[in-house]
Amino acid sequence: MNTRDIVSADLVTTAKAVITTLSGRNCMLGVSESVTGGTIASCLTRVNGCSQVLFASQVLYSILGKSSFCDESIKNIADKGTVSxxxxxxxxxxxxxxxxxxxxxxxxxxxxxxxxxxxxxxxGDPIEGLPRGTVLIGISLHRKDGTCFGRDIRRHVFDGDRGAIMLAATSTALLLVLEKAGLLNLP
Structure with missing residues (x-):
């Protein structure tokens, strides 16, 4: 078994905890991935019961994809930063x-x-003045009426090549969901 298989097994174990936790709180999850390139959804969909929790996942890798999904002009995204x-x-x-x-x-x-x-x-290569390994992970929590009651954005810098950065970001994102899941018991 190579290292990547071991990491993947760990990620799937974390994903299983996410599915179990969110399911137990009657919660659905939507994922918008860029730097992780679909690895969050890939981990989650390996878990039985995922369809009860995962609403949707979308990979928005290019500025054009972000523009289309976010209904923002390419110029506005470029001005604000594709990693911001x-x-x-x-x-x-x-x-x-x-x-x-x-x-x-x-x-x-x-x-x-x-x-x-x-x-x-x-x-990959540095962009927008940001070094390789810079990752932003955001999460927002909503009640069934649409009210947002929690939002958090965290900035990380991970070491390694493209694959290592993607896997570290995936693990960190899944752990952030588990960390914030405690707030899902609020009235």
Whole structure:
């Protein structure tokens, strides 16, 4: 077994804890991934019961993808930064807005909470003055009426090559969901 397989097994174990925890709190999750390139969703979808928790996942890798998903001009994103608090907030808000738009059309789906998770960063050559390994991870927590009651953006710098940065960001993002899950017991 190579190191990557061991890390993947650890990530799937963490993903299982995320699915179990969110399911137990009647919560759904939406993920907007850039620097992680779909690895968060890949880990989550390896877990039985994932479809009860994972609302959707979207990989927004290019500036064009971010522009389309976030309904923002390419110029505005370029001005604010493709790796910025601004774009993380837009990714979080757009995933949440899509969820609540769908929910309003389908009252049979009534989770108590919705969590939006987003990642962006630099896994390759430095961009926008940011070094390789710079990663932003954002999370927002919403009640079923759409009210946001918690939001957090964290900046990290991970070492290693592209794969190591992606895996570190994935692990950190999943652990952030578990950390914030305690807030999902609030009335």
């Amino acid at each position: 608090d601004y774009i993380i907030l837009r990714m979080l808000d757009c995933m949440s807005n899509r969820f609540f738009t769908i929910l309003s059309k389908n009252s049979a789906v009534t989770p108590r909470f919705f969590v939006s998770l987003a990642t962006c960063g630099v896994a």
